[in-house]
Amino acid sequence: MKISLKINRHLVLFVLAIAFMPSSVLAGPLPSWNDGAAKTAIFSFVANVTNTSSQNYVEPSERIATFDNDGTLWCEYPDYVQSLFMLDKVRDMAPAHPEWNDTEPFKSIISGKRFATSNFSAVESMQIYLAVSANLTPDEYLILARDWLSRSNNSELGMPHISCVYKPMLELMSYLKEEGFRIYIVTGGDEDFVRSFSEDAYAIPPEQVIGTALKLQYVENNSSCYLVKLPEILVVSDGQEKPKEIQQNIGLRPILAYGNSDGDIPMLKFATSGNRYSLGLLNLHDDPVREFAYDNTTAVGKLDRGPALAEKWGWQVVSMKDDWKAIF
């Protein structure tokens, strides 16, 4: 009787332990990734840089990973979320700007003639960006962005934008954190726009978001002091600006970089041409059923010669269709 009681107690403890075990422990760290070259490349990279007896070992203090946002961490199709936000903001602000009825590109946004990133030139996009983002304090801007995000859906997927975050990418970031990495989002989008949801959507705090930004003005008013966003670009964090922003903000070359479009290529080159063991990764949007298939065919997430570049530089291509068990 005494022995059987002991077995029962062990059994109960075992069942309880299983019941309260995080699912990642049971299924391994990347449950939404299919077995294959991409998952293997990630595991092999992490095993190498975290194993003190490996010649590819990297000190925890140097384990920096940088991720693009649009198309890498969340859905950017049929349009960049920030573009949709900006176009809605123009329509919201229109009553206070009667002059916009005669001024392009605002006139045709208000009339409904133009409604997507692809309808505007780069110069016009910048005009829109400045018009809706400037003359606000960063806090005011955050409130506007959060309010808009809380009531806006992806038109094709019928889900809130904030739910169109890629599950395999959340698992990857969480796995890397557990392995001692510091994760940074390096976005071509507005830094404050991404900061408005990065903590909720990705568990990434604002200081780990690097992106496009306006200059700021310092204002002092009696016993109060605050900053206002000016209608002047400080930096457009895309292409070659990404490595520069990484160096200025972090002070270290990443050992892992993950992107999905032409604007991420210099960041991947920078991460994978240092002295330490490194990994570059590129998402291919090739799943027309569960997400979209659009690489190099549309206005968003243009990726020219992605697989060819990946082969030349030794990066890992991730097929969202084949490498991911689940997308959202």
Next chain:
Amino acid sequence: MKISLKINRHLVLFVLAIAFMPSSVLAGPLPSWNDGAAKTAIFSFVANVTNTSSQNYVEPSERIATFDNDGTLWCEYPDYVQSLFMLDKVRDMAPAHPEWNDTEPFKSIISGKRFATSNFSAVESMQIYLAVSANLTPDEYLILARDWLSRSNNSELGMPHISCVYKPMLELMSYLKEEGFRIYIVTGGDEDFVRSFSEDAYAIPPEQVIGTALKLQYVENNSSCYLVKLPEILVVSDGQEKPKEIQQNIGLRPILAYGNSDGDIPMLKFATSGNRYSLGLLNLHDDPVREFAYDNTTAVGKLDRGPALAEKWGWQVVSMKDDWKAIF
């Protein structure tokens, strides 16, 4: 006998527990601070913002503390350490720059006529800064700075600069970290210069150092890609630039800011005029015996009307003479 054995075992465990207890637990978190207004202000502030039932409670995600470097975290007297580094670099580089023999300010640095920050105008200081810092990769610059720091002493104190770090400040940063704060150094000095020793001296990683910086150039060379510091200023992180840099880099208003000179005043104003409970602190260099007494009388660390401003804005003045039990 059985009872006495039990007592002995408890005693042994107790003694072991004490022996392995960190000294901070035994002496309280700020052992090098004397009891007094400053220590009380810090404890009271931390108690308020970390107590969930206090009306001044601040979520851990918003507990940002920013510290100036020169004169706040380490000694800046008789001259800024970075100035000494730059002047030595000019002398090192002189053989490769024969044109400097006829060009000021280099000529009189080489001849030994000028040898301190106070000997140069702001424009000349900038010329020196660009001449010695540009045309290097950030890694090359770090190696030069570390090498120089490893063999340079404070001329008055006779200790390596890296040992002239204020012990009470190390305790304060470590205490704040334990209480859920993220600590940033916001320096008027070169970002990479401070990054070269911040991890060793302060346990602050490079990405938590914000400072003056040069623009960077992106270079791609076959299968390698790197950045080079250009002879062009990106930002001089002093005065009103400090709050702006904090906002751009961190995306949050700090709730604690600590400085010691005029260049830190806007940062303190910014930190202490938000919606949340906050604390501003100012070191007064008033200890001619253990360090130096120099406020507002010399070329370094100029602090005009510090105590008056502190009174107006509700900041805590820290007398290094009276509030600190030990300095180094």
